[in-house]
Amino acid sequence: MTPNKKEASAATQIKITSKKTLEQAITKLKSKCNLAVSLITLSEDGIALLDEKLIIQPTVAIEVFDVTGAGDTILASLGFALGCNYSINDAVKFANLAAGIVVGKVGSATASLNEIIEYEANFNPVANEAQIKNLDEITTLSKELKDKDKKIIFTNGCFDILNAGHVKYLEESKNLGDILIVGLNSNHSVSSLKGDKRPINDEMDRAIILSSLKSVDYVVIFDEDTPYNLIKAIKPHTLVKGGDYEGKKVVGDDIANELKYINFIKNKSTTKIIEKIIQSN
Secondary structure, eight states: OOOBHHHHHHHHTOOOOSHHHHHHHHHHHHHHTTOSSEEEEOGGGOEEEESSSEEEEOOOOSOOSOOTTHHHHHHHHHHHHHHTTOOHHHHHHHHHHHHHHHTTSSSSOOOOHHHHHHHHHHHOOSOOGGGEEOHHHHHHHHHHHHHTTOOEEEEEEOOOSOOHHHHHHHHHHHTTSSEEEEEEEOHHHHHHHHOTTOOSSOHHHHHHHHHTSTTOOEEEEEOSSSOHHHHHHHOOSEEEEEGGGTTSOOTTTTTSSEEEEEOOOTTOSHHHHHHHHHHHO
8 A cells, every 4th residue: 555645644543744643644554454564655755664663765856847646656666666576675765766757757657667777876876787788678778768869879898907098988978978888898709809818807897897987877798899789789879989990990880870089098008907917026
């Protein structure tokens, strides 16, 4: 059950005007209806949850245009999250995110899973494995982003030992549009290109580190020597390569709307770092 504050007050005959009366009402509701968990939606204040103790999950709405359907969204997204074996606390957090999205739209609206992931990243800009996508996921997501008139930027690389040159390059890439998708060479792909002693870091370690950067929206690991099939699936507006590629044939430039070059910081590379480590030993 997910009554709002007004409905919970009517059901329990306790007018909710404070945290104390809220706790009284939600406790009575749990007992009276024999609920495993009692919930009360609190509009702009979030969701109250009583399992073993009272917890208030604050709202995560950035902008509120229309609250139509917010309660239905919470009910539906709670059911979805619990069906995916989320804990009740995580399910409520998920429902809050979904509701935050729909109240930011005009009229009765919906929230997709990709929207929720992107929305959560606005509040929690840290490494998030949900930002690491496979080919099918990024294909679907790219279409959704284009439908929202988002400009997609794509670049790729091994990013074996992340350094200041990489970070600056990715920041400049992101500044060219709205969404930056990074194609990441798999372990097999890196070894094929750079020899059997590379990569230094595993592909998932590299992907997680990249996804923690504020400039990077999504990471996709690819197994081929080139990201052509990945670029073909994404169809980015802008393809970005390092300045050392200028004048050379760039894979995927026949697919993207435009090709941009960004210069790396001199003497900042994985190879230079490895050489320095060897010399120091």
